[in-house]
Amino acid sequence: MNDLLELLMPPPERDMPPGRLELRRDSLLQWVEADVRAGRHRTGRFALLRGLRVWLLTAALVLLLLVGVAVGASRASGASTNSRAVVEASVVAAAAPAVASLFVVSANPRPVVPIRVVAARALG
Amino acid sequence: MTLTATGRHGNSEARADMDRLVTASDQQLWQEALAGSSAAFGVIFERHAKAVYNFCFRRTGSWSLAEDLTSEVFLLAWRRRRDVVFTAERSSVLPWLYGVALNLVRNRRRSERRATAAFARLDAKEAEADFSDDLVGRLADERRMRDVLAVFDRLAAHEQEVLALCAWAELSYEDCALALGVPVGTVRSRLARARAHLAELVAGSGHERNGESVLGTCG
Numbered sequence: 001m002n003d004l005l006e007l008l009m010p011p012p013e014r015d016m017p018p019g020r021l022e023l024r025r026d027s028l029l030q031w032v033e034a035d036v037r038a039g040r041h042r043t044g045r046f047a048l049l050r051g052l053r054v055w056l057l058t059a060a061l062v063l064l065l066l067v068g069v070a071v072g073a074s075r076a077s078g079a080s081t082n083s084r085a086v087v088e089a090s091v092v093a094a095a096a097p098a099v100a101s102l103f104v105v106s107a108n109p110r111p112v113v114p115i116r117v118v119a120a121r122a123l124g
Numbered sequence: 125m126t127l128t129a130t131g132r133h134g135n136s137e138a139r140a141d142m143d144r145l146v147t148a149s150d151q152q153l154w155q156e157a158l159a160g161s162s163a164a165f166g167v168i169f170e171r172h173a174k175a176v177y178n179f180c181f182r183r184t185g186s187w188s189l190a191e192d193l194t195s196e197v198f199l200l201a202w203r204r205r206r207d208v209v210f211t212a213e214r215s216s217v218l219p220w221l222y223g224v225a226l227n228l229v230r231n232r233r234r235s236e237r238r239a240t241a242a243f244a245r246l247d248a249k250e251a252e253a254d255f256s257d258d259l260v261g262r263l264a265d266e267r268r269m270r271d272v273l274a275v276f277d278r279l280a281a282h283e284q285e286v287l288a289l290c291a292w293a294e295l296s297y298e299d300c301a302l303a304l305g306v307p308v309g310t311v312r313s314r315l316a317r318a319r320a321h322l323a324e325l326v327a328g329s330g331h332e333r334n335g336e337s338v339l340g341t342c343g
Contacts, residue, residue, distance in 0.1 A: 008272050008322075010292055011265040013178040014258070016191060024195050025169050032162045032202055 060095065151215035154208055169198050172218050175293070176225055182292050183229045185269040187262050193232070197225045211299050219295055223303035226285055278325055283318035286311055 015021070067090045145153065145167045156164035176197050180190035201208070201217075201224055209220045276284055289300040290311070297315075301308045 008276055008287075008291075010182045010272055011268050013174065014181075014187075014262070014265070015174060016177055016194075017258075020191060021170070021173055024173070024191070025166055028169060028195060028198050028202075029162045029166050031199065032157075032165055035202065036160045036162065 063090075063093070064095070149215040150217040151210050154205070154210075154217060157202075158205060165198075165202065168217065172221055173198070175218060176221055179222055179288070179293055180225055180229065181265075182269065183225070183288060184232075185266055185273050187266065193225065193228055196228055197221055200224050200228065209302055211302060216299075219289075219299040219303040222289060222293055222295070223305065226288075226303065230281070275325065279318055279321050282314055283321060286314040287318050287322075290315060 016024070070090065142163070145156070145164055148156075148164075148167075150168060150171070153164040153168050157168065173194055177190050177194045180193040180197070181187055184190055184193065198221075201221060204224070208217060210217055211219055276287070279287070285304060286300060289295045289303055290297070295303065297308050297311050301311045304311065
């Protein structure tokens with residue numbers, strides 16, 4: 001194997017040209033620091049959205065539970081058509097937070113930027 | 125006086141912190157980088173940039189392209205920082221970085237095949253004037269590497285990758301498996317196939333087994 005690989009022996013290793021390593025490192029670190037700062041910002045915003053989503057879902061579940069109890073009670077007591085309409089309206093009102101929470105779930109706060117675009121911006 | 129003392133104290137603290145980073149393992153540095161320390165990531169870059177730079181050169185045959193790819197490897201490594209895999213023995217991140225480099229080189233080749241315009245850009249880059257002292261040596265390196273890659277490119281892509289990692293980057297089978305994301309047995313079998321194909325290529329070319337004859341314009 002070794003004698004075969006000797007045929008494909010590459011040139012010896014070299015350093016980057018003078019000053020290039022430092023330049024590349026500084027550009028990279030600038031980008032990393034900017035990414036860390038942006039990441040913290042994104043994380044904070046994402047936590048806020050997540051909190052809102054949980055709150056809306058909880059509210060929706062509680063309301064649906066209450067409406068379910070109300071519907072069951074009205075059927076058991078043989079309530080009038082008018083009172084049933086009121087109950088149905090309550091169901092719609094209870095469903096609203098659940099629908100809103102779906103929009104919050106679908107909101108993705110992380111920007112999707114291709115690596116080549118990021119690299120071009122960072123390295124000029 | 126107090127300010128000077130505080131400044132000196134601050135400087136010595138910074139120096140001690142830098143000394144600690146320089147002696148830390150890759151895994152420790154990576155943990156610090158994950159916690160938001162760009163200095164730790166900078167130390168990782170300084171530690172492995174040369175190896176990645178030379179590996180990229182050996183896969184592309186162009187020093188300027190290798191320099192760009194080195195930056196891209198570390199940018200991509202940062203973006204995928206939570207997917208990192210360290211070697212079991214020395215907690216080194218280098219084999220994983222080689223894996224990232226291989227993917228970048230592979231993607232670049234694919235896009236080059238698709239768009240001939242990319243060739244024009246690369247040629248323009250290679251033609252950029254560079255009056256550094258070692259320019260002549262670097263040009264000779266690129267000529268030699270092109271000859272080597274002309275033989276190398278006749279192997280299957282996965283055989284080239286395993287040879288580049290085991291022979292040129294001198295990784296162990298285990299580290300090579302880590303870089304490629306395949307089992308160690310697969311590395312062994314690919315290496316065996318690569319060796320057989322290489323022997324066929326050498327025999328088929330009808331040349332003697334010495335660098336001058338097989339690689340033609342080498343040296």
